Amino acid sequence: HTTILFEEEILHLNICTEFRIPCPNHCNQQDIPRGQMQNHLDNECAKQELPCPFTDCGCEFRAERMSITKHIKESPGIHLNMAGKTISLQKKLLQLQDERMQEQKKWIELLAKKVNALEKCYGSQLIWKIDGYQEKIMEAKSGKKPTIFSPPFLTSRHGYKLACSACLFGDGKAKGKYLSLFICICRGEYDSLLMWPFSHRVTFTLLDQCEDPDNRRNISYVVKPNTCKENKPFLGRPIGERNASFGAQKFMDLDTMSTLDYIRDDTIYIKVEIDSEDMIVI
Numbered sequence: 001h002t003t004i005l006f007e008e009e010i011l012h013l014n015i016c017t018e019f020r021i022p023c024p025n026h027c028n029q030q031d032i033p034r035g036q037m038q039n040h041l042d043n044e045c046a047k048q049e050l051p052c053p054f055t056d057c058g059c060e061f062r063a064e065r066m067s068i069t070k071h072i073k074e075s076p077g078i079h080l081n082m083a084g085k086t087i088s089l090q091k092k093l094l095q096l097q098d099e100r101m102q103e104q105k106k107w108i109e110l111l112a113k114k115v116n117a118l119e120k121c122y123g124s125q126l127i128w129k130i131d132g133y134q135e136k137i138m139e140a141k142s143g144k145k146p147t148i149f150s151p152p153f154l155t156s157r158h159g160y161k162l163a164c165s166a167c168l169f170g171d172g173k174a175k176g177k178y179l180s181l182f183i184c185i186c187r188g189e190y191d192s193l194l195m196w197p198f199s200h201r202v203t204f205t206l207l208d209q210c211e212d213p214d215n216r217r218n219i220s221y222v223v224k225p226n227t228c229k230e231n232k233p234f235l236g237r238p239i240g241e242r243n244a245s246f247g248a249q250k251f252m253d254l255d256t257m258s259t260l261d262y263i264r265d266d267t268i269y270i271k272v273e274i275d276s277e278d279m280i281v282i
């Protein structure tokens with residue numbers, strides 16, 4: 001309530017929350033501030049018609065506030081019966097819901113297994129078998145063939161085309177000491193549809209071929225591409241046949257290579273996985 005000009009006063013009285021109006025139910029309250037009317041009707045007015053509080057249990061009785069109390073007092077048996085039925089119905093519903101949840105849980109587990117299997121079949125991974133290891137490492141040592149390349153592979157059906165490369169006798173500073181593993185992005189058929197620069201994590205794993213799967217000690221190395229400008233020759237969309245390679249120059253020292261079962265039947269296996277999180281699938 002502020003001081004108001006006359007011509008605006010009627011307009012104001014029609015909306016003012018302080019303006020006192022009589023109860024529409026014609027109870028004995030004749031001057032209730034408009035803003036408090038709803039509260040009066042909901043909680044105070046003796047003449048307000050209300051549903052029986054057992055309405056959710058199926059009682060359809062409606063009456064003024066005073067009569068409701070009387071109604072419940074008069075027929076406690078009926079209301080108790082209704083409440084009982086409602087409870088047992090709720091219990092059954094809960095049980096049903098629980099069963100459904102268990103079923104869904106089983107479904108989710110099953111689907112997770114299937115997704116896992118599919119990822120293995122179609123996911124972003126290469127298992128590169130390098131046979132004739134001794135001969136190849138000798139060729140690398142002599143400088144005749146310092147780097148060997150895997151067949152190209154796709155990160156998904158219409159994804160990036162990548163190839164893995166290995167310097168079995170080490171690259172640059174790692175020469176004679178380490179196995180070096182790299183990945184390079186090759187020009188692919190779907191490049192114009194893909195996101196550039198390439199930003200997905202690459203994991204190299206040298207597989208331990210120990211017969212007992214529980215005793216295998218695979219060696220992994222993760223490369224998280226840094227998509228800064230300087231790395232464009234590595235991660236940008238290929239202009240030539242393939243980009244410069246990036247990866248792990250010191251993947252594993254050559255002495256450790258000959259331990260365990262990393263080399264078996266003169267063969268090693270290198271797994272390359274591309275993290276497909278956030279990868280746009282075309």
Ligand SMILES: [Zn+2]
Pocket residue numbers: 001002012016017018019
């Ligand atoms: Zn006012």
Ligand SMILES: [Zn+2]
Pocket residue numbers: 023024025026027028029040044045046047048
């Ligand atoms: Zn009233």
Ligand SMILES: [Zn+2]
Pocket residue numbers: 052053054059060061071072079
């Ligand atoms: Zn009732």
